[in-house]
Amino acid sequence: MTARASVLYDVPGPRARARYRAFGVLGALGIAALLWYAVAQLAEHGQFSAQMWAPFEYTAVQQRILDGVRDTLTAFGLAAVLSLVLGVLLAAGRLSDHRPVRWAASGVVEFFRAMPLLIMIFALYQAVFSARPLWALVLGLGLYNGAVQAEIIRGGVNAVPRGQSEAGYALGLRKSQLMATVLVPQAVRAMLPAMIGQLVVTLKDTSLGFVITYTELLYVGKLIAGNTSTPQGYPYIPVVLVIAPIYIALCLALTALARWIESRGRRGTNRRTPAPA
Amino acid sequence: MGILFEDGNFGLFRDGFLRTVELSAASAVLALLLGVLLAAFRVSPVPVLRTFATVWIEIFRNTPLTLLFFAVTFGLPRVDVHLSAFVCAVLALGCYTASFVCEVLRSGINTVPLGQAEAARSLGMTFGQTLVQVVLPQAGRAVLGPMSSVFIALPRNSAIAGAFNVAELYSVQQTLSERGYAIFAVFFWIALAYLCVSATVALGFRRLEHRPAVAR
Numbered sequence: 001m002t003a004r005a006s007v008l009y010d011v012p013g014p015r016a017r018a019r020y021r022a023f024g025v026l027g028a029l030g031i032a033a034l035l036w037y038a039v040a041q042l043a044e045h046g047q048f049s050a051q052m053w054a055p056f057e058y059t060a061v062q063q064r065i066l067d068g069v070r071d072t073l074t075a076f077g078l079a080a081v082l083s084l085v086l087g088v089l090l091a092a093g094r095l096s097d098h099r100p101v102r103w104a105a106s107g108v109v110e111f112f113r114a115m116p117l118l119i120m121i122f123a124l125y126q127a128v129f130s131a132r133p134l135w136a137l138v139l140g141l142g143l144y145n146g147a148v149q150a151e152i153i154r155g156g157v158n159a160v161p162r163g164q165s166e167a168g169y170a171l172g173l174r175k176s177q178l179m180a181t182v183l184v185p186q187a188v189r190a191m192l193p194a195m196i197g198q199l200v201v202t203l204k205d206t207s208l209g210f211v212i213t214y215t216e217l218l219y220v221g222k223l224i225a226g227n228t229s230t231p232q233g234y235p236y237i238p239v240v241l242v243i244a245p246i247y248i249a250l251c252l253a254l255t256a257l258a259r260w261i262e263s264r265g266r267r268g269t270n271r272r273t274p275a276p277a
Numbered sequence: 278m279g280i281l282f283e284d285g286n287f288g289l290f291r292d293g294f295l296r297t298v299e300l301s302a303a304s305a306v307l308a309l310l311l312g313v314l315l316a317a318f319r320v321s322p323v324p325v326l327r328t329f330a331t332v333w334i335e336i337f338r339n340t341p342l343t344l345l346f347f348a349v350t351f352g353l354p355r356v357d358v359h360l361s362a363f364v365c366a367v368l369a370l371g372c373y374t375a376s377f378v379c380e381v382l383r384s385g386i387n388t389v390p391l392g393q394a395e396a397a398r399s400l401g402m403t404f405g406q407t408l409v410q411v412v413l414p415q416a417g418r419a420v421l422g423p424m425s426s427v428f429i430a431l432p433r434n435s436a437i438a439g440a441f442n443v444a445e446l447y448s449v450q451q452t453l454s455e456r457g458y459a460i461f462a463v464f465f466w467i468a469l470a471y472l473c474v475s476a477t478v479a480l481g482f483r484r485l486e487h488r489p490a491v492a493r
Contacts, residue, residue, distance in 0.1 A: 007387070007412055008407075010398060016322075023323045023325075023326070024324060024326075041356050045356045047356070117433070119447060122447070127460040204341040234355075236348075240348040244344060244348070248339040251338075251339035255339075
């Protein structure tokens with residue numbers, strides 16, 4: 001990679017390049033040493049022994065992990081839909097012309113944004129959904145992320161240039177028409193990356209289902225680890241090494257989607273931007 | 278609603294509240310230190326360090342916090358690292374938050390116009406002077422807003438520690454619920470406590486933001 005000037009550094013000359021290379025070699029050695037140490041520690045404590053990894057050879061266990069992924073995605077899908085619907089409603093409330101509606105919506109949004117998700121999910125689980133942890137999880141996730149999505153959407157609507165709404169009113173649109181046909185489409189387009197970013201958070205937070213015994217991926221992992229006894233103890237580390245990449249891959253896939261949509265959006269706006277006068 | 282003042286519940290509640298504050302503060306310090314270090318790697322001119330920081334951040338940002346807690350709490354004892362539940366929680370929470378801190382710092386540094394640094398360098402300022410007198414003061418202002426949301430989220434995230442044997446507010450909620458008190462009354466008090474913590478953090482950041490508010 002060719003070095004470019006940044007806020008912090010000039011384009012390196014020959015001596016600086018040599019120095020960077022030296023630092024690079026040192027850094028690489030340091031990182032390699034750290035990695036080697038970590039792997040050696042794991043190996044020394046028998047974390048790579050065959051018994052530790054044997055459970056993953058059983059079809060039943062593999063099926064269990066797949067079921068865990070399915071349950072995680074189910075909770076995520078339901079929570080995502082709920083949070084988006086709620087987000088739109090709350091954003092509409094916060095942008096309302098009627099003061100009581102605005103206050104109510106602001107109160108709801110501020111409250112749920114400030115609440116720890118776990119506290120909410122646990123209260124819902126204990127009070128209402130003791131038998132159906134899925135719904136406690138979905139409702140908790142939906143309320144919290146709905147409040148956040150509402151703020152994102154509201155920010156997007158407010159960021160649309162004022163001339164747009166003035167033009168709409170001048171054409172005789174009512175406020176609801178203006179919202180639906182002019183402001184919200186532009187806001188959603190501008191805010192889509194942020195909204196998908198919040199969906200990634202939603203996906204990660206489904207792992208809170210672990211605490212209320214919903215059979216999502218992490219809970220399944222704990223069951224697998226807890227049910228397998230080997231001479232070296234329970235295989236918690238192998239389970240983490242299997243489950244973490246699944247979560248990371250799911251999140252990265254969503255992030256990649258956000259980036260793709262963002263690049264598409266930019267292409268679209270460029271096409272429409274008139275040449276500077 | 279009066280449950281807080283019955284049967285010595287107040288002591289339990291107060292201890293939980295203090296634990297939450299303690300845990301958040303310790304994790305915040307760790308997150309700041311680690312985040313600054315990672316950010317330094319991330320913007321360094323050495324590609325190896327940049328790649329390392331990027332990979333580290335991608336891993337920690339995309340792993341659920343619950344999974345991190347799980348890994349630290351159940352994984353470390355397997356390799357004979359025995360830490361108290363509190364230290365485990367600080368590690369998990371600090372490492373998780375550090376990756377967000379790093380991203381905020383990096384994007385803050387990137388908001389400083391290149392010309393500022395070029396002007397400083399052409400005046401003959403050294404790297405340290407450029408960094409301390411020109412780049413960081415400007416980056417700092419851009420950073421405060423996003424940084425405040427990272428640190429407002431931190432006490433909220435610390436609730437997960439309660440599920441992993443740290444006696445903080447969430448476990449107070451669990452205990453009180455198990456003792457059979459009305460669940461929503463318990464929820465009310467716990468919620469109030471968290472609102473206080475995050476309001477305090479938000480207020481602190483707002484004061485910080487006002488201090489260096491200079492017209493640019």
